[in-house]
Amino acid sequence: MAQRYMRIFAALDGSSTQKAVAERAIALAASNRAELVFGHVIDSVPYEASGVDFEALCAEGAKRIEEDLAELLGQARGNANIPSVELVVRAGRITDTLATQLVEPMDPDLVVCGERGLSNIKYAFVGSVSTYLIRNMRCDVLVVKED
Template identity: 75%
Template sequence: MAQHYTRIFAALDGGSTQEAVTARAIALAADNHAHLAFGHVIDSVPYEASGTDFKALCEDVAERIERDIADILAEARNNPDIPSFELIVRAGRITDTLAEQMIEPFGPDLVVCGERGLSNIKYAFVGSISTFLIRNVRCDVLVVKQN
């Protein structure tokens, strides 16, 4: 029997799989009549000592995302089979912020994310968000692979 999802969270990273992640999340949300949230985390680590205004930065990034993928977001907002849609942008340490401030409060039963395709060296130093999600969230995780 197929799984029925009621709340779907899609992690956006601005990478090469972002469009595929959003398309897959919208299709799954529509097919399941599920609530949908897209989330993006701005890594605060490089900015921590600079006095950056993270609230303003989050607003700027949210506006940029709204412009960059306007057609995709409109498709989600206007789809009658998706009961609710939201875009969430936060700043913080990526894994902590993603899990604790975005995914847990939304309470999804499916998280959709993309594969970044890091080299072995980069993976050893920074890890993988998709691996973190698979190991730490308490719901299904769909990793959209690069073409």
């Protein structure tokens, strides 16, 4: 019997694969009648010494995602097969915040994320969020590849 996903988390990162991640997550949520949460983390490291208002930064980030993905989010929210659709934006160190504030509290059955395609040198220094998720999440992780 095929795995049925009840809760799906889609990690949005603003990259070129973000739309494809959203599309795949919506399709999976609809076919599984699953709850869907879109999450995004704004990297706080560049702002930590400046005293920036992280709450305002997150609100602006959520607004930008709502605008960028308006059509897709509208389709998801209007789909009777998807019981709930939520967008959550937090600020922090990306992998820690993604895991502890977004993914783990939701306890999803599936995490959908994108492949950013970092160069080998950049990957060696900054790592990969998708690799982190694959190695650390206790659920299935689907990595959507760039075209």
